[in-house]
Amino acid sequence: MKVLIAEDDVTSRRILETSLKKLGHEVVTARDGEEAWSCFDRDPVRIIVSDWMMPGLDGLQLCRKVRARPSTPYTYFILLTALDANLENFHHAMAEGVDDFLSKPFNQVFVGARIKVAERILNFTTRVGQLESILPICMYCKKIRNDQDYWQQIEAYISEHTGTDFSHGICPDCYESVVVPQIRKMEQTQDPS
Amino acid sequence: MPAGTPHHPDHSEAPILDPDAIQQLRDLDESGDNTLLKELCDAFLTDAEERMVLIRQALAGMDMKVMSNTAHALKGGASNFGAKRFTTLCHTIQLVHAETTPAQAAELLASLEKEFRLLKEALQQLNS
Numbered sequence: 001m002k003v004l005i006a007e008d009d010v011t012s013r014r015i016l017e018t019s020l021k022k023l024g025h026e027v028v029t030a031r032d033g034e035e036a037w038s039c040f041d042r043d044p045v046r047i048i049v050s051d052w053m054m055p056g057l058d059g060l061q062l063c064r065k066v067r068a069r070p071s072t073p074y075t076y077f078i079l080l081t082a083l084d085a086n087l088e089n090f091h092h093a094m095a096e097g098v099d100d101f102l103s104k105p106f107n108q109v110f111v112g113a114r115i116k117v118a119e120r121i122l123n124f125t126t127r128v129g130q131l132e133s134i135l136p137i138c139m140y141c142k143k144i145r146n147d148q149d150y151w152q153q154i155e156a157y158i159s160e161h162t163g164t165d166f167s168h169g170i171c172p173d174c175y176e177s178v179v180v181p182q183i184r185k186m187e188q189t190q191d192p193s
Numbered sequence: 194m195p196a197g198t199p200h201h202p203d204h205s206e207a208p209i210l211d212p213d214a215i216q217q218l219r220d221l222d223e224s225g226d227n228t229l230l231k232e233l234c235d236a237f238l239t240d241a242e243e244r245m246v247l248i249r250q251a252l253a254g255m256d257m258k259v260m261s262n263t264a265h266a267l268k269g270g271a272s273n274f275g276a277k278r279f280t281t282l283c284h285t286i287q288l289v290h291a292e293t294t295p296a297q298a299a300e301l302l303a304s305l306e307k308e309f310r311l312l313k314e315a316l317q318q319l320n321s
Contacts, residue, residue, distance in 0.1 A: 008266070009240070009266060009269045009270045010236045010237070010240050010270070011233050011236055011237045011240070011269075011270040011273050012269055012270065012273060014229075014232065014233060014236060015218070015221065015233065015273055018221050018222075018229060019221060022221065022223065051269075053262070053265055055262075082265075082268070082269070082272070104269060104272055104273070105214060105272040105273045105275070106273070107217070108217065108220070108221065
């Protein structure tokens with residue numbers, strides 16, 4: 001996955017870049033918040049790892065701009081913090097739209113784990129987006145045409161995409177229009193007089 | 194301790210560089226010839242020399258904001274090498290405030306200069 005790094009410290013930027021490349025990601029680097037915003041606005045990525053304190057546009061201001069950009073797929077925003085960061089600031093950052101935090105100095109295992117979580121959440125976001133967008137549905141039998149161009153029962157489609165299980169019941173309208181006539185028919189069959 | 198001096202925890206017994214942190218940087222290098230470690234040390238030292246000039250200037254003008262921001266930046270870079278003594282001192286300088294007197298600020302800077310010299314030597318030795 002393509003990851004944008006916004007970090008003004010040259011050493012931290014290089015370490016993070018190497019770590020992410022080693023994990024198989026494509027990396028774009030920016031030396032400060034302004035440069036990161038230009039990169040993102042030109043070619044949005046799905047994951048940003050940004051330092052908090054940077055000259056000019058800081059990490060939170062960058063996050064605000066990313067969130068406010070119209071018609072942009074959800075971007076997972078990871079903020080870099082020092083281990084001694086003030087806890088109150090974390091609440092503030094979350095409220096601004098930050099998704100996760102990574103503390104400095106970097107630990108290769110944690111970097112990989114955070115990016116994996118980001119990928120997992122973005123994957124769910126994409127699936128929810130697909131469900132919210134227009135689905136091709138048969139106007140007669142109500143089957144859904146899935147991503148493989150196969151007509152699938154709507155229950156199976158939703159279950160596959162969201163993990164939802166269905167409990168089968170009968171709504172009052174169908175009870176009246178389907179079940180009651182069936183019961184009457186059975187009664188007539190059993191009692192022909 | 195005078196009222197204007199930020200609390201400065203004593204880490205003088207800590208090693209200048211953390212061997213585990215240095216090993217992590219060596220492990221990151223796929224070339225196996227320490228090219229990355231050398232590159233990181235050079236990049237840090239070039240950047241840190243410039244920031245040390247900035248911090249000296251900030252002290253001369255008693256510009257607490259620049260002093261604090263520069264100390265924060267130095268701390269971020271040095272933390273990658275596990276330079277606990279240096280980063281602890283940077284953190285203390287980061288907390289300088291309006292009540293810090295010029296004498297107290299100068300004392301902190303003198304400590305920082307000393308720790309920076311030691312850190313520089315240790316990083317240069319790593320690649321010699």
